[in-house]
Amino acid sequence: MILFLLAGWLVVLAVQVGCLLFLFARTALRPVADLAPPTAPTTGVTIVVCAHNEHDNLLELLPLLTAQDYPLYEVLVMDDRSTDLSDVLLDEMVTLLPNLRFIRIDVEAAHVTPKKYALTIALKKATYPVVLLTDADCRPASDQWLAGMVALLGNKDTEIVLGISPYERAPGLLNFLIRSETLFTAVQYVSLALAGRAYMGVGRNLLYRREVFFRHKGFYSHMRIWGGDDDLFVNEAATAQNVAVSLHPDTFTTSAPKRTWADWKRQKQRHLNVGRQYKNGDKAMLGLITASHVLTWLLGLGVAGYVLYLALTEQREALLNPMLLAATGLFVLRFGLFWGIIGRISHRLGAMVRWYAIPATDLLLASYYCLSTARMALTFRQKQTGW
Template sequence: MITTLLIAWLLVVSIQLIYILFIYSRTAFYRQPEIIVSGNENGTLAAGATLGVTIVVCARNELENLKELLPLLDAQEYPNFDVLVMDDRSSDGTQQYLDSVVTQFRYVRHMRIEKEHEHITPKKYALTIALKKTANPVVLLTDADCRPETNCWLAGMIAPLARAEKAITLGFSPYYYQPGFLNLLIRSETLFTAVQYFSLALASRPYMGVGRNLSYRTNLFFENKGFYSHINVTGGDDDLFINEVATGRNTAICLHPDTFVWSAPKTTWSEWRQQKHRHLHVGRYYKPGNKIRLAFLVGSHLLSWIFALAVGGVVLYHELEAVAFSPNEWLLLQLGTGVFVFRLLTFWGVVGRISYRLAHTVHWTFMPFMDVILAMYYGLASLKTLVIRPKKRIYWR
């Protein structure tokens, strides 16, 4: 029994090492292309393409956020773009605001959706209409509560699409820092999700993107019938769509800090739980291959810590009862401990480097703590997904 436990521990830790050394390291050491943009003082980013782009913002009752966001979008440095705000049945004065200020902006226009449709979730309907109404070959998506880091965001996200074979650019959207454990958990989960989807994309296995900072060609959307395959699924306007259409050949990533889009995090546990429940529910509809890869990733992370605790309990029992390990058990114990410690250090180094590149999302000194809390989070989230069925309710976002 002890031998089986030690072998299982060694196996799952080895799987973790494979992910860290051969998958995550791709993001840690990825060389972001440097391109020059006219007017950019630091001279590190430029529009590598002059493709026409429409920035799409779907908003419902986001008046105050739109007042802050639209000037930032209108000021983007790019030769050929517009901003399309999809006002989805807002009742907070959004329509009146947009009508009154649209002439003040060079690139902003807006449309209003008057009613909800039973055959499709509201946000997917708004996005579909937006893509039908744009004449530009590329769309760049964000949310009303997001804020681009610089006026080079658009140029940087579109630059990878200068290559004809690229149709998707995955960007990064960190959350603002706030004190408290909830904020640390949100930032940790956001960072590690980015580690996964960036790294697997670089390994030619893209599986998701985040709609707060995501770009793709409009013909990709229509050639794949848009959201048709998951039209009534709550959420998935970003990750389910990318899961369906992304390939190793057509997907690029952008890690330049000028292209980050910041968001305000949830501030209560109930709001955050509701948000994560929707995200976990959407994962049920991923392609089988993606689900298997993620199951190995998450499962090995969780089990490496569970087995470590179990092994620690066995060692403590042997010490208290003065029971000796057999030679084979002792060898496996030493080997497993060494590999586990090596895995801890490589996780700290590789994910810490990625965090440094991604806006210092989580300070490197918190990496070991983040390692543990993520294992706990994945365990609880997986259990909740298995035992709690999603409610038949349509959320806008």
């Protein structure tokens, strides 16, 4: 039995080390170009913000968007059935801020979810051939946000630019879990994009050409699914050649995370439902990464129990088992690589998690993924059996 346990642990550790060295290290070591290179394009851009009852956020955000250092752009706000006087605010701000306009949506479409309907209208009404998406509760890191994102369209094959959007830091376990999970999600989607396997982006910071949106019929294949206006669209439209990633800190956007466990739980449930719609190859890759992460710690606990048993029964010679020594050494290597590589990426992505907290993030995420998987399995069984 112990041989099977050690063999399994060696396999998952090898998978983890491989992911860290050959996948995640791409993000850790990727050079970041200076903003606004001489060949930066001057393509017109429409910044799109969908807002439902976001009066206070719009009051803060719109001056930042209209102050971007870029020669040709507009800011288009989609006021989606707001009841908090957002339309009154927007009427006033249009007269005060340059390049700002808004469209009011008064009815909810029957055939598509509200945000996807608002975004579809925005893509049809946008003045310019490129759109940059963000949310009302986001804040660009600098006035170079727009210019830096657009600069990556310099390659004629590039149609989609994935941006980074960290969450604000706050005290408490929930905030730490959200930042940890957001960090590891970014590690995965950025690293896979750099490897030519882009599978998602975040609508808080996402740029693409309008042409690619209409070529893929917008959100047609998932228009009734709540969420997915960002990651499912990228999952469909991305190729090995048409995606770039912006890692310059001036092109990040920050946003406020959920503040209650109930709100975060609803958000994660929506994300899980969307994730089920990914391409099979992407689901398999993400499943392998997640499963190996969880099993690294679960099997490690089993091995630790075995080692403790040997120590208590004074079977010291068994502690020199070559397979046990190899697995322990590989675990130490994996632990150090995770701390170093993920810590380096976290630093590059706005210090989502401080370097000294990366080991806690490692264990917390393994626990979270394990509990989430168990909960999904239980839910599936309840649906199958009816209890």
